Amino acid sequence: MQPDVLLHLIEPAEWREALRAGVVRPPSPAAAGFVHLSTPEQVHLPAQALFPGRRDLALLVVDPARLPDPVRFEPGRPEDPAGMLFPHLYGPLPVSAVVAVVPYRPPAPVRLPAPGDAGARARAFFTSLPVRRAVGVGDVPGGVAVLDPDHVRSHDNNRLLFTEPVDAATVAAAADEVGGNAGWPHRAVLLAWAGASPVAAELRGRGWDVEELVLMSRASGPPPTGDAARVETVAQEQVHEFWARSWRENLAHLGADLERTVADLVGREHLNDRVVAVTDLVVREGDRVVASAQLRVDGATAAVDSVLTDPGHRGRGHGDALLARALELASDAGCDLVVLEAAGDDWPQHWYARRGFEQVGSMWGADRES
Structure with a gap:
């Protein structure tokens, strides 16, 4: 009986390259003709054999039903337990078959979301990304x-x-x-x-x-409204000034620490693109960026983040346009699921709900001054 999910250990930089290429092509296909996979009960064996002592790896959670090529259960290394068979994928591993990417930090427990569990996949995305991008x-x-x-x-x-x-x-x-x-x-x-x-x-x-x-x-695909044609894809540097304006407005209470905080918030953003595929989207009026959003693609899961519109330019459909374009791009990337975080006591969650997003869980953020 085929497991619900299969797993593949990978270097973080190799996964980022796979997101560009659309497939995982580790060295093994050229040598053996297959991609090494594992069941959840087996993954510690290749980890110990190939990456002894490592705690900085990414664990790809693969939906077997999304694999276009055959998976055969075959013997592994001679030192593996007698009679144990490992799944070998005879062809490249499409990134669209990867329903989650989680940090592999043994002996810490690993939670593996089921392909059809939108809440678990959303939670996996938002807890995985901070760890994978951390210094x-x-x-x-x-x-x-x-x-x-x-x-x-x-x-x-x-x-x-x-x-x-x-x-x-x-x-x-x-x-x-x-x-x-x-x-x-x-x-x-x-x-x-x-x-x-x-x-x-x-x-x-x-x-x-x-x-x-x-x-x-929500599933990928276009929302009920939104003129995606007005949206541009830009290099991230073109959004920096707009982000800085927005954060200065929202964080004015910080006083003397405001500019240092804004510099940290703008400067951190490039770190996401080191581990997931990031696309920055803007709407301009004239030459000025007045609205922006970011799409982050991690295998078959995409996240929409930082949908912002300048207060003086709201009510013109810019948010709908940005969301429509983000959902189009997620679909084009092979994502079946698009996730986001929304503040539980603010209006955006209701705005997203009217555009097809459903609540699938909650987390809690807490902070205080030192």
Whole structure:
């Protein structure tokens, strides 16, 4: 009986190149004619044999039903357990067959979303990307700390991600220890396991600022409205000035620290494109960028992020146009699922719902000053 998912270990840089090429072509096809895969119960064996001691690998979660070439279960290496057979894909591995990409950091547990579980795939995307792009990663109870000393004021790049249940005292203590040692001007955490709301409530009672992050998804393909023709694909540098304007407006309360924070928020953005395929989209009025969005493609899952419109140019359909173009590009890339995060207490989640997105879960972000 074929497993629900198959797995493939890969260097992060090789996965980013595969996203450009559309397929994974490791050295083995030229030598043996197949791509090495594993079942979830077997993946530790190639990890130990090929990547001993490594904790920075990406684990591709593959839907066997999306593979165009045959998979044959055959013997592996002589030192493998007697009688064990490994799945070998006789052909390239399409990136559109990869329903999730998760960090492989043994002995930490690995959660493998089922191909049809939109909520699990969304949660996997939003907990995987911060780890894979991080400059440094450290273990904490129930999760990891991600660190980027070059952009220390970015909470997304310098926080703790908890994917296994822990209590509020553990969260606070770990954040103080890591943040203090790293010199963070803040303490920031993401509570990413299902059912984390009681811990979020306790952190709020301890004085943390807490926000629900609603996970939403829809199938790729065009939304009911939106003039995608007005949207341009641009080099990311062309969006920097627009982003800086937006963040200055939203973060004016920071006072003397405002410009350093804006510089960190703009400067961090190129890190995403090192691990997933990023496309920046804009709408202009005249020569001025007045709206932008970003599409991030990671195998068969795409994420829409940073859909922004200048306040003086709202009500003109720019957001619909950006979303329409992003969904077109996701479909063209072979993605069957498009995901996003929306603040649980703000209007955008309702705007997305009217355009076909459904809530598939929640996570909780919390932060406070150090």
